[in-house]
Amino acid sequence: MIQSDLSGDAERSRNGFLTQDQRDILRIFLRNRLSVLGLGIVVFWIVFAFIGPALAPFPPQQMDFVHKLSPPSAAHPLGTDWLGRDVLSRLLHGTSITLLIGVIPIAIAIVIGVPTGAIAGYFGGRVETLIMRTADIFLSVPALILAIAVTAALGPSLVNAMIAVSVVWWPWYTRLIHSQALSLSKRVFVEAAIGLGASHRAIIIRHLLPNMASSIFVRGSLDLGFAVLTMAGLGFIGMGAQAPSPEWGLAVSLGRRFMPEFWWISVFPGLAIFSVVLGFNLLGDGIRDAMDPEIRGR
Amino acid sequence: MVTDSPLLAVRNLQVRFETLRGELQAVNGVDLTIYPGQIVGLIGESGSGKSVTAKSILNVLSTPPGITAGEIWYRERNLLDLSPREMSKIRGQSIAMVSQDPMSSLNPVFTVGEQLRDALLWSEIVQDSTSEPSSWNLIDRFTRAGRRRFRRASAQAVEDLRQVELPAPHQQVKNYPHQLSGGMRQRVLTALAWAGQPDLIIADEPTTALDVTIQAQILMLLQDLVKTRGASILYISHDLGVVAQLCDRVAVMYAGEIVEEADVREIFENPRHPYTEALIRATTMASEDDLVEIPGEVPNMLALPSGCHFWPRCPMMIERCASDTPLLAVVGPNHKSKCAVIHGEWV
Amino acid sequence: MVDQPLLRVRNLTRSFPVQGGFFNRIVNYVRAVDDISFEINGAKTLGLIGESGCGKTTVAKLILRLIEPDSGEVMFDGAHVLDFDAAQLRALRARIQMIYQDPYSSLNPRMKVFDIIAEPLNIHYGHQLSAKEIRHRVVDLVKRVGLHENDLGKYPHMFSGGQRQRIGIARALILQPQLLVLDEPTSALDVSIQAKLLKLLLQLQREMQLTFLFISHDMRVIQLMADDVAVMYLGKIVEYGPIEDVFSNPRHPYTQALLAAMPTPDPGNRLDKLVQLKGEIGDPSNIPAGCPFWPRCPQKIGEICERKPPQLLPVNQTTAVSCHLYHEPGHEDFSPLGKSDEILARR
Numbered sequence: 001m002i003q004s005d006l007s008g009d010a011e012r013s014r015n016g017f018l019t020q021d022q023r024d025i026l027r028i029f030l031r032n033r034l035s036v037l038g039l040g041i042v043v044f045w046i047v048f049a050f051i052g053p054a055l056a057p058f059p060p061q062q063m064d065f066v067h068k069l070s071p072p073s074a075a076h077p078l079g080t081d082w083l084g085r086d087v088l089s090r091l092l093h094g095t096s097i098t099l100l101i102g103v104i105p106i107a108i109a110i111v112i113g114v115p116t117g118a119i120a121g122y123f124g125g126r127v128e129t130l131i132m133r134t135a136d137i138f139l140s141v142p143a144l145i146l147a148i149a150v151t152a153a154l155g156p157s158l159v160n161a162m163i164a165v166s167v168v169w170w171p172w173y174t175r176l177i178h179s180q181a182l183s184l185s186k187r188v189f190v191e192a193a194i195g196l197g198a199s200h201r202a203i204i205i206r207h208l209l210p211n212m213a214s215s216i217f218v219r220g221s222l223d224l225g226f227a228v229l230t231m232a233g234l235g236f237i238g239m240g241a242q243a244p245s246p247e248w249g250l251a252v253s254l255g256r257r258f259m260p261e262f263w264w265i266s267v268f269p270g271l272a273i274f275s276v277v278l279g280f281n282l283l284g285d286g287i288r289d290a291m292d293p294e295i296r297g298r
Numbered sequence: 299m300v301t302d303s304p305l306l307a308v309r310n311l312q313v314r315f316e317t318l319r320g321e322l323q324a325v326n327g328v329d330l331t332i333y334p335g336q337i338v339g340l341i342g343e344s345g346s347g348k349s350v351t352a353k354s355i356l357n358v359l360s361t362p363p364g365i366t367a368g369e370i371w372y373r374e375r376n377l378l379d380l381s382p383r384e385m386s387k388i389r390g391q392s393i394a395m396v397s398q399d400p401m402s403s404l405n406p407v408f409t410v411g412e413q414l415r416d417a418l419l420w421s422e423i424v425q426d427s428t429s430e431p432s433s434w435n436l437i438d439r440f441t442r443a444g445r446r447r448f449r450r451a452s453a454q455a456v457e458d459l460r461q462v463e464l465p466a467p468h469q470q471v472k473n474y475p476h477q478l479s480g481g482m483r484q485r486v487l488t489a490l491a492w493a494g495q496p497d498l499i500i501a502d503e504p505t506t507a508l509d510v511t512i513q514a515q516i517l518m519l520l521q522d523l524v525k526t527r528g529a530s531i532l533y534i535s536h537d538l539g540v541v542a543q544l545c546d547r548v549a550v551m552y553a554g555e556i557v558e559e560a561d562v563r564e565i566f567e568n569p570r571h572p573y574t575e576a577l578i579r580a581t582t583m584a585s586e587d588d589l590v591e592i593p594g595e596v597p598n599m600l601a602l603p604s605g606c607h608f609w610p611r612c613p614m615m616i617e618r619c620a621s622d623t624p625l626l627a628v629v630g631p632n633h634k635s636k637c638a639v640i641h642g643e644w645v
Numbered sequence: 646m647v648d649q650p651l652l653r654v655r656n657l658t659r660s661f662p663v664q665g666g667f668f669n670r671i672v673n674y675v676r677a678v679d680d681i682s683f684e685i686n687g688a689k690t691l692g693l694i695g696e697s698g699c700g701k702t703t704v705a706k707l708i709l710r711l712i713e714p715d716s717g718e719v720m721f722d723g724a725h726v727l728d729f730d731a732a733q734l735r736a737l738r739a740r741i742q743m744i745y746q747d748p749y750s751s752l753n754p755r756m757k758v759f760d761i762i763a764e765p766l767n768i769h770y771g772h773q774l775s776a777k778e779i780r781h782r783v784v785d786l787v788k789r790v791g792l793h794e795n796d797l798g799k800y801p802h803m804f805s806g807g808q809r810q811r812i813g814i815a816r817a818l819i820l821q822p823q824l825l826v827l828d829e830p831t832s833a834l835d836v837s838i839q840a841k842l843l844k845l846l847l848q849l850q851r852e853m854q855l856t857f858l859f860i861s862h863d864m865r866v867i868q869l870m871a872d873d874v875a876v877m878y879l880g881k882i883v884e885y886g887p888i889e890d891v892f893s894n895p896r897h898p899y900t901q902a903l904l905a906a907m908p909t910p911d912p913g914n915r916l917d918k919l920v921q922l923k924g925e926i927g928d929p930s931n932i933p934a935g936c937p938f939w940p941r942c943p944q945k946i947g948e949i950c951e952r953k954p955p956q957l958l959p960v961n962q963t964t965a966v967s968c969h970l971y972h973e974p975g976h977e978d979f980s981p982l983g984k985s986d987e988i989l990a991r992r
Contacts, residue, residue: 188747188750191711191745194711195738196768197735197739199768206753210753210755293754293800343838344835465925509862510906512696513906514908517916538836541910542908543915562912566911583843583868585869589869591837591844595838596835
């Protein structure tokens with residue numbers, strides 16, 4: 001109540017190549033150290049996705065049975081695995097593929113889930129029943145079983161595994177967006193827009209989506225990590241990334257057999273996954289706050 | 299006329315809040331005295347600090363740093379010196395609060411009977427000085443004494459609801475808050491506030507959400523309860539009409555300060571502060587020409603004008619108003635005003 | 646009088662199903678709006694008064710066809726609104742605009758003020774107007790409603806309630822509508838802000854020849870704004886006539902109670918005079934047989950009130966009342982002036 005009385009001082013200045021708004025977004029984002037840390041982590045891994053292979057001391061598949069299962073040392077900073085492959089090199093080579101299999105299925109899930117959820121929540125009625133019950137059917141099958149079924153039907157490959165994960169994932173977005181669209185539709189400004197003669201499409205795009213963007217970001221950044229782990233699970237049963245691939249999830253699941261004595265085989269890729277998930281999460285939170293004009297204006 | 303010693307005396311209350319844009323002085327040097335049996339109205343617009351003052355009395359402010367100076371004397375004790383445990387005994391038992399929003403003040407998963415029963419049980423537990431209050435007693439249905447207490451409190455709940463004129467209290471105790479209308483919920487809240495037999499009720503705009511015919515009934519109820527039980531009410535409102543009808547004494551707040559205070563008849567018939575006067579005329583709304591606007595907006599609490607905070611909006615402003623700070627001075631019988639200008643002269 | 650009213654509503658009725666039970670079957674109907682007729686002449690204001698649940702907001706939505714009526718007729722500027730196809734409806738929505746009660750939720754928090762005000766232009770003339778022209782119009786209007794051009798780049802939360810309501814007014818006026826439906830536009834605002842906004846509305850009405858349907862529960866606001874007034878109770882109009890006649894000589898017991906319950910900032914008349922009605926506002930899903938008001942009516946004549954629904958019949962040249970007091974008993978056909986339709990036609 002008190003805050004609302006404190007009118008802002010957003011004088012428009014036309015110098016610089018950023019608008020006042022964009023500068024405000026940047027300012028809020030940079031003010032939050034955690035979100036900057038998240039951005040740093042994400043940028044770090046994206047950079048490594050590109051230059052990692054060049055930096056790797058060994059080729060990812062080079063085996064060295066003499067030094068297999070050797071702990072971290074000067075020659076192998078993160079140790080070697082059961083075939084004597086350099087864990088660090090595999091980590092660096094696996095960065096790009098791991099990021100991709102995290103991002104792509106979630107992106108597909110968002111592309112399917114957001115419009116269906118928005119339509120269901122906004123229009124209601126039979127459309128809603130149809131969409132939401134379909135989503136429920138997908139949700140009622142255990143995720144991994146469904147993914148296995150999909151990959152089994154399409155044939156095991158990385159691409160099919162990604163399709164499988166998006167099939168498992170979209171209903172969550174539909175549900176999230178559905179509930180948000182439902183409550184937003186009852187807000188007076190949506191009714192006002194209808195009263196102004198706005199079309200349904202315009203209302204969904206101009207009034208609903210901008211108000212839901214932040215929760216999509218947060219949910220998406222959280223899911224990224226789960227997607228990597230699910231892909232690893234699929235890989236583990238032979239339906240995702242296939243054995244010699246340096247993908248992290250695969251490395252974690254295969255290295256598990258050697259725990260706890262030879263912990264470095266699983267732990268380092270695991271830490272890498274952890275840091276990616278953490279990075280995207282912090283970034284997601286930061287973006288959400290920076291995009292909210294009400295937080296920004298204070 | 300009331301001659302006893304005051305029931306509640308707030309002295310030089312200072313409340314500050316930390317916001318993202320800096321610290322602001324929400325309440326600045328408020329003095330407020332309430333005598334037994336008196337209904338005191340605290341008027342102000344949103345952001346004037348009236349609700350903050352009320353919450354300070356019960357020490358339920360949530361934003362730091364909160365109260366930075368002042369004294370709040372309740373009978374012989376300064377509430378600001380009390381420990382949290384002692385304070386929780388004061389809340390509900392000596393001073394109770396009725397809030398603006400009857401829906402969110404009631405727990406949606408318990409029936410109104412259960413909520414009132416628990417409030418009665420708790421007040422009985424707290425007032426029982428032989429043992430340390432323990433929330434165990436609230437769920438104790440296993441001992442014979444516990445069951446007896448429960449039965450007694452449940453019966454009392456029905457009785458209390460009858461006193462606040464809730465129709466068919468026997469049936470209503472079994473209802474959940476959402477099954478009641480706004481007016482009925484406000485009656486339940488009133489009953490809840492009286493459960494601990496407090497001698498001061500702080501009512502924070504309790505009728506704002508209600509329709510006029512229901513509002514009239516609730517105001518009547520409050521007045522009757524004061525008469526029959528001899529308690530006092532601090533009635534916080536932005537509606538001058540309600541305050542004029544209900545209260546004995548009125549204090550007007552602006553930008554965290556009390557700008558005028560007098561007995562109800564005096565303040566409405568002879569307002570001495572231009573802000574009070576403008577508020578009264580804005581409430582009357584007889585015709586368009588009569589409609590006095592107060593120019594400008596409620597001031598930004600982070601950048602209050604120097605001198606008298608009201609001067610940028612004041613029709614009677616003279617040069618000194620912007621530089622000198624006026625004092626809350628006695629201007630008549632039991633009448634104080636913070637305007638130093640009379641007939642265009644600073645006095 | 647003007648030859649043809651701008652808005653003419655005849656026998657408008659709408660009920661909502663109440664779902665309940667295990668299978669969500671329709672168990673009952675709420676008669677939100679029950680056989681309502683009124684009309685507004687160009688550049689005039691009809692005040693629609695009533696308490697919560699009386700159906701006044703439903704009337705507004707029916708006129709804009711945000712919801713569809715069960716039966717009845719809405720004529721706007723000589724055309725039957727209920728027969729409009731989608732394209733005509735879109736065009737209609739440029740000519741009738743609505744202003745909402747809640748200045749906080751009626752503006753999209755993610756849109757800048759400029760985009761909010763320009764949105765209607767973009768919807769209706771997006772292809773015909775240049776960006777410069779749109780900007781020009783928005784800037785022009787923003788100044789007329791008392792905001793600054795610099796405000797256009799800000800977001801709604803940076804404004805106070807009164808300023809937000811000005812943004813809402815600008816959004817409603819940008820298409821230069823003929824009819825403005827105002828649903829409690831000032832009831833969420835502070836008194837001093839309220840007065841200013843009402844003054845602005847009156848001024849805009851004069852300048853732009855606007856016709857208002859002004860919905861409020863506040864008799865003071867209606868008295869200031871309206872030329873004619875319709876008092877609603879549980880979906881029905883119980884009294885309808887020119888404001889001077891209805892307010893100086895209220896005939897329906899409900900109108901009398903409403904007027905009495907309004908607390909005035911005048912400490913002379915005390916609380917007990919405010920309370921004329923006992924009991925709660927009726928439940929719209931369970932409207933009593935006969936006159937909907939009889940369970941609360943202090944002037945009930947007898948059994949006829951519980952049995953026979955009174956009709957809205959004229960009591961003089963200009964005013965119609967729906968109460969047996971004036972049409973019963975003994976003079977069932979006592980209506981020298983004919984049915985209310987005719988009186989409307991005559992005016």
